[in-house]
Every structure is written in structure tokens, then in C-alpha cells.
Amino acid sequence: MTSTESSPKRELxxxxxxxxxxxxxxxxxxxxxxxxxxxxLYGGVFGTSRGLLAEFGSDRVVDTxxxxxxxxxxxxxxxxxxxxxxxxxxxxxxxxVCMDEIVxxxxxxxxxxxxxxxxxxxxxxxxxxxxxxAAQHSQSLxxxxxxxxxxxxxxxxGPYEAKGLLVSAVRDDNPxxxxxxxxxxxxxxxxxxxxxxIPLGKAHIVRPGSNFTIVATGRxxxxxxxxxxxxxxxxxxxxxxxxxxxxxxxIETIVTSxxxxxxxxxxxxxxxxxxxxxxxxxxxxxxVFDYLDAPVGRVGAPFAPxxxxxxxxxxxVPNAGRIVAEVRRMLGR
Amino acid sequence: xxTDRDTLIDLYLRMVxxxxxxxxxxxxxEAGKVPGALHLYVGEEAVASGVMSHLSNEDQITxxxxxxGHLVAKGGDFKKMFAELYGRETGYCRGKGGSxxxxxxxxxxxxxxxxxxxxxxxxxxxxxxxxxxxxxNVTCCFFGDGASNEGTFHEAANMAALYRLPxxxxxxxxxxxEFTRQERHxxxxxxxxxxxxxxxxxxxxxGMDVMAVYEAAGEAIERARRGEGPTLLxxxxxxFFDHVGVxxxxxxxxxxxxxxxxxxxxxxxxxxxxxLEMNTASAGELQQLRERVLFEVEExxxxxxxxxxxxxxxxxxxxxxxxxx
Ligand SMILES: Cc1ncc(C[n+]2csc(CCOP(=O)(O)OP(=O)(O)O)c2C)c(N)n1
Numbered sequence: 001m002t003s004t005e006s007s008p009k010r011e012l013x014x015x016x017x018x019x020x021x022x023x024x025x026x027x028x029x030x031x032x033x034x035x036x037x038x039x040x041l042y043g044g045v046f047g048t049s050r051g052l053l054a055e056f057g058s059d060r061v062v063d064t065x066x067x068x069x070x071x072x073x074x075x076x077x078x079x080x081x082x083x084x085x086x087x088x089x090x091x092x093x094x095x096x097v098c099m100d101e102i103v104x105x106x107x108x109x110x111x112x113x114x115x116x117x118x119x120x121x122x123x124x125x126x127x128x129x130x131x132x133x134a135a136q137h138s139q140s141l142x143x144x145x146x147x148x149x150x151x152x153x154x155x156x157x158g159p160y161e162a163k164g165l166l167v168s169a170v171r172d173d174n175p176x177x178x179x180x181x182x183x184x185x186x187x188x189x190x191x192x193x194x195x196x197x198i199p200l201g202k203a204h205i206v207r208p209g210s211n212f213t214i215v216a217t218g219r220x221x222x223x224x225x226x227x228x229x230x231x232x233x234x235x236x237x238x239x240x241x242x243x244x245x246x247x248x249x250x251i252e253t254i255v256t257s258x259x260x261x262x263x264x265x266x267x268x269x270x271x272x273x274x275x276x277x278x279x280x281x282x283x284x285x286x287x288v289f290d291y292l293d294a295p296v297g298r299v300g301a302p303f304a305p306x307x308x309x310x311x312x313x314x315x316x317v318p319n320a321g322r323i324v325a326e327v328r329r330m331l332g333r
Numbered sequence: 334x335x336t337d338r339d340t341l342i343d344l345y346l347r348m349v350x351x352x353x354x355x356x357x358x359x360x361x362x363e364a365g366k367v368p369g370a371l372h373l374y375v376g377e378e379a380v381a382s383g384v385m386s387h388l389s390n391e392d393q394i395t396x397x398x399x400x401x402g403h404l405v406a407k408g409g410d411f412k413k414m415f416a417e418l419y420g421r422e423t424g425y426c427r428g429k430g431g432s433x434x435x436x437x438x439x440x441x442x443x444x445x446x447x448x449x450x451x452x453x454x455x456x457x458x459x460x461x462x463x464x465x466x467x468x469x470n471v472t473c474c475f476f477g478d479g480a481s482n483e484g485t486f487h488e489a490a491n492m493a494a495l496y497r498l499p500x501x502x503x504x505x506x507x508x509x510x511e512f513t514r515q516e517r518h519x520x521x522x523x524x525x526x527x528x529x530x531x532x533x534x535x536x537x538x539x540g541m542d543v544m545a546v547y548e549a550a551g552e553a554i555e556r557a558r559r560g561e562g563p564t565l566l567x568x569x570x571x572x573f574f575d576h577v578g579v580x581x582x583x584x585x586x587x588x589x590x591x592x593x594x595x596x597x598x599x600x601x602x603x604x605x606x607x608x609l610e611m612n613t614a615s616a617g618e619l620q621q622l623r624e625r626v627l628f629e630v631e632e633x634x635x636x637x638x639x640x641x642x643x644x645x646x647x648x649x650x651x652x653x654x655x656x657x658x
Binding site for chain 2: 037038041045063064065066068069094096097132133135136137302303304307308309310311312315
């Protein structure tokens with residue numbers, strides 16, 4: 001590493017942060033292995049596992065056939081027998097292929113077996129649209145998994161989160177799905193060099209503010225920051241909360257913010273109907289109804305598959321402009 | 334085998350149409366005009382062409398992420414195809430699908446597919462329907478060596494043999510699943526060997542030789558039409574370009590020398606030499622034919638570029654069918 005990289009302000013891209021997290025985790029624990037399609041020789045189609053094969057060898061960095069059910073099951077069986085697998089499902093959309101493994105096997109084994117099974121399994125994947133990859137390579141399906149007891153779900157919103165949440169996910173003794181976001185892989189931010197962990201189930205105040213709360217996940221965090229700058233000029237002082245972990249959800253940090261601001265909007269990339277925003281809105285209203293000056297707002301994708309055509313896709317994927325518009329609407333402006 | 338001149342020229346034309354379409358599509362993407370990911374079929378033309386020349390519009394196919402060649406060979410309209418790649422309203426899918434979902438249900442092309450291994454189960458459904466409706470139609474299922482490792486293929490193969498469905502599983506073994514060489518993703522060399530495990534014939538054919546594909550596919554398709562059940566036809570081929578996009582050389586997962594070796598067996602060059610040798614056509618006639626196809630492609634690109642994008646209102650359309658509507 002160069003000296004600039006070791007300075008306290010060292011910046012890494014999201015993709016490098018994942019790579020560094022994987023590398024340091026594997027150095028520290030010989031029970032960790034990574035398996036997935038093109039993760040070894042090629043270094044991952046997004047480059048997240050570049051260099052790992054050279055350092056750890058093919059027993060610990062495993063290229064698998066295109067067989068997601070087998071791959072997921074391999075992770076489960078290995079986790080149940082003492083290893084700490086990281087299973088990569090290249091695109092979140094492909095989790096459809098191995099849903100039984102995730103929903104009926106991974107999520108339930110512990111409970112069904114009366115608590116005996118310990119499953120330290122990490123499933124890492126890429127979510128998100130805006131890349132011209134159409135309906136089967138662009139989805140944000142995190143809400144599906146939040147609905148299934150037995151699974152934990154994190155959604156890193158930037159490089160710092162990508163590394164820190166990965167570390168916690170892998171070290172957790174439960175199955176954790178890490179839903180990375182492919183459109184922000186080049187985003188850069190400060191990432192500490194050491195192996196640090198961001199606690200699961202703990203939200204983060206990204207930007208303090210006094211009179212409007214935006215709860216944002218994944219890429220919507222940076223979009224909300226842009227929106228907040230715009231809204232500041234209109235006298236709206238936005239507080240942005242990034243839940244970081246969606247399951248378990250840190251509702252306490254969210255409602256604490258709403259008690260202060262009296263207004264809340266949830267922004268996510270996933271389809272709005274039945275998205276995690278619906279759950280957050282419901283809980284906010286249950287907890288702090290009396291503090292609310294307006295119904296809780298939500299920004300999400302419309303109820304359609306992700307379209308290919310660039311103008312339609314642009315219309316589809318939520319962004320700062322949509323967040324600004326929704327905030328203004330809620331304020332009657 | 335005596336194959337008449339029309340058939341030979343038809344086979345050549347299908348291959349030329351695919352090659353020209355793909356080369357131009359690749360250029361457009363490199364020029365930044367076509368968004369998204371293009372998985373191009375250059376090098377594998379003999380497979381789609383040899384199979385498709387046996388099929389009518391009532392016979393179906395299922396395709397893959399590498400689907401342009403299948404649709405072109407099935408009779409796809411260049412204009413609608415390019416318009417789709419450009420995301421225009423006039424495209425096959427109103428611009429909503431793009432390269433990876435290009436389809437023409439009227440031609441029996443049940444869709445390119447972004448999910449590896451999605452085709453085989455759909456194919457047996459279409460074949461089931463053909464049988465149920467007492468047609469003599471056949472479904473051809475294209476899939477890669479990589480896809481042959483998905484559970485979906487194995488489930489579909491078993492059911493096809495069990496129900497004696499009129500389906501032909503056409504494995505396009507181009508030696509790679511994405512960036513992983515075949516010997517690193519399965520412990521067998523011939524995917525056709527898997528057929529016996531399900532109780533159907535398995536055939537290996539040279540996928541660079543369009544006549545060989547044509548003959549083997551003809552037998553398998555006839556067998557299916559006679560109600561004798563499925564066949565697994567493995568075509569050994571090679572993709573000249575990268576997994577995505579056009580760059581074929583200088584990639585990390587294979588040596589250039591290997592690409593050069595395979596390019597010596599370019600299915601178009603091989604077949605052209607054969608046509609000349611058999612005096613089926615003169616070099617000038619073949620040249621004319623290629624020029625005509627290029628002209629058609631250029632016209633189609635102009636059509637696509639002049640076409641409008643879908644209106645904003647299209648975003649929420651086509652999610653559901655209005656029942657009885
Ligand atoms: C279920 C699923 N897993 C993984 C992928 C990513 N992917 C796209 S194409 C491809 C390789 C497919 O290989 P093969 O079936 O041999 O077809 P080829 O690309 O060689 O034509 C992979 C892994 C996918 N699209 N769908």
C-alpha cells in the first residue's frame with residue numbers, strides 16, 4: 001500500500017471496499033471461503049474478488065458452475081458443519097433461482113431444529129437498476145428477504161458501509177444477505193484500513209437536520225443528500241437516516257428523528273408497493289403518530305418491471321428529483 | 334446427402350444475416366448508440382441456421398441471453414430488432430426488453446432470456462402444448478454448456494423424455510460459461526452424454542459445420558414430429574467475441590492463439606468454400622448476397638434511429654393483460 005492510502009483520509013471506491021473487506025476477513029479466519037460464479041479466476045464480474053484467488057488459493061476462492069441452488073446449498077451445508085461461507089449470487093435477480101434454499105432451508109433450519117443449528121452464512125449480491133440491463137438484471141428485492149424470519153438483510157449505501165457491514169455480516173452467526181448496489185460501485189469515500197465492523201441493526205444519521213426526516217436505503221442515501229442540499233435553499237433542514245440494516249430494523253433511531261422533525265419520507269429503489277418503506281411507515285405511525293404533522297411519504301419504483309428503454313428506465317429509477325418533489329408535495333409547496 | 338440448391342443458399346443466407354446483424358450491432362454499441370449488454374453470436378451462426386431451417390413459424394424455440402442469432406435465423410425482422418436494441422417504441426418489445434429479452438411470439442420465438450437455464454422448462458411447456466393440441470409442431474430449446482449445469486435443464490430433460498415431448502434440446506457448447514472454461518465447470522466433455530441419464534438420444538455434432546448441424550437437427554426434429562420424443566443435440570462451437578461486447582482477443586480467460594485456431598474454422602468461411610467447391614453459387618453471387626444483407630441491415634439501423642422512444646405512459650402498460658379484453 002502507498003503512503004497516501006494509509007493516511008487517515010484514505011479513500012476507496014465501493015468495489016475496492018468490498019474487496020478489502022473480503023481479503024482482510026479471509027486473512028483473519030481460515031474457516032471463511034468464498035464461492036460463486038466467476039469469483040476466482042476472473043475476480044468477480046464486478047471485480048469485488050480480484051486478487052483473492054492469488055492470495056488464498058482455489059480451496060478458499062471457488063469458481064462454481066452456473067447452478068445457484070447448488071451453490072446456495074453448498075453454503076448452507078458448509079455453514080451447518082462449521083465453516084463460515086460467503087456465497088456470491090452475481091445479480092440479486094438470480095436469487096429467484098435459489099429461493100427454496102434461502103427461504104425454506106437457510107432461514108428455517110435453526111428454528112425447525114429447536115435452535116441447534118448455527119449458520120454463519122453470508123450471501124452477497126448486487127441489486128439495483130439504471131444500467132440498461134432490463135427486467136432480469138436490475139431488481140431490488142431486499143423486501144422479500146426482510147419478510148422471512150431467520151434472515152438478516154443489510155444494504156450498504158457507500159464504501160464505508162460496504163466494508164463495515166460485510167465484516168459484521170460474515171462474523172455474525174446467522175445467515176445475512178448483503179445487498180450491494182451496482183450503480184454506486186465507483187463511489188469513493190473514506191474507508192479505514194483496519195478491519196472494522198459496523199454493527200448490524202444500527203441505523204446511522206447521515207446528515208443531521210431539524211424539520212424533515214428522510215429514511216433512505218442503498219443508492220437513495222446519496223440521492224437524498226443531493227435532495228437535502230436543494231431543499232436547504234428552501235429552508236427545509238433535512239435529517240437523513242440510513243438504516244444500513246433492514247432486518248433487524250433500528251426503528252428507534254428513526255422514530256427519535258421523527259419526534260424531532262415531525263415529518264418522514266422513506267426512499268428506496270425497490271418497487272414502492274410492499275417495499276421496506278411500507279414497513280417503516282407503518283412502524284413510524286404506530287410509534288410516533290402524535291408527533292406527525294403529515295402522513296409518512298414514500299418514494300420507490302413504480303409497479304412495473306424495470307424497463308430497458310433508456311427514457312423509461314430513467315423515469316423508473318427513483319432519484320434526487322423525485323425525492324425533492326415528494327418532500328415539497330408533503331409540505332404543500 | 335443431396336441437399337437442393339435453395340436449401341444450401343438458405344442456410345448461407347441465414348448465417349450471413351446473423352453475422353452481419355451482430356457485427357453491426359457490436360459497432361453500434363462500441364459507438365455508444367446501443368445501451369445495455371450485448372451478448373453476440375458471432376462464430377456460432379451454423380447452429381441457429383442449421384436448426385432453424387427445419388422450422389416453420391408454428392414451431393417454437395426458446396433462446397438465451399445470446400439470442401439475436403436465434404431470432405434472426407427464425408426469420409426476425411431486422412427493423413424491429415434494431416429498434417429494440419435502441420429501446421424504441423417500434424422495437425419487438427416496444428423497447429422494454431432490449432437485447433436480452435428480444436422475442437417474436439408470432440414467429441414462435443419465445444424470448445431471449447436473462448436467466449441462464451430458464452429456457453428448458455419453458456420449452457417443455459411449449460412442447461407439451463404442441464402435443465396436447467395434437468399439432469405436429471416441435472420446440473427447439475437453445476442453451477449453453479454453462480446452462481447445462483442448472484437444475485432447470487435436468488428437470489426439463491427428465492420430463493421431456495418421460496412424456497415423450499416433441500422437443501429438441503440444442504446445446505450450444507462454445508467451451509465457456511461466461512469466463513469459465515468447460516473443464517472448470519463440469520467433469521464431462523460431451524454434454525450429450527447426459528441424455529442417456531434421462532432416456533433420450535444424445536448426439537454430438539460439429540457446430541462449425543452448418544451441413545452437419547442441418548442433418549443432425551433434421552433427424553432430431555423429425556423424430557420429435559413423429560411423436561418419438563426428445564433428443565439432446567450438442568453442437569461444439571466457439572464464440573469469437575467476448576462474453577459481452579465485441580472484443581474477442583486480449584482477454585484474460587483465454588489465449589489469443591485459441592481464438593485464432595477456431596477462427597480458421599469460421600462457419601461462414603467453411604461453408605462458403607464448400608458452396609464454391611460444389612458450384613452451388615459463384616463468388617460473385619455470394620458477394621452480392623452479402624451486400625444485399627448489409628444494405629438491409631443499414632436500412633434497419635436508419636429505421637431504428639428515426640423511430641421514437643416509447644411515451645412515458647408506456648412505463649405502466651403491459652404489466653397485466655386485461656382479462657377478456
Ligand atoms: C441464473 C443466472 N446465473 C448467472 C447468470 C450470469 N450469466 C449470464 S450469461 C452466463 C454464462 C452462460 O454460459 P452458457 O450457458 O454456456 O452460454 P454462453 O454465454 O456461452 O452462450 C452467466 C453466468 C445469469 N444471467 N443467470
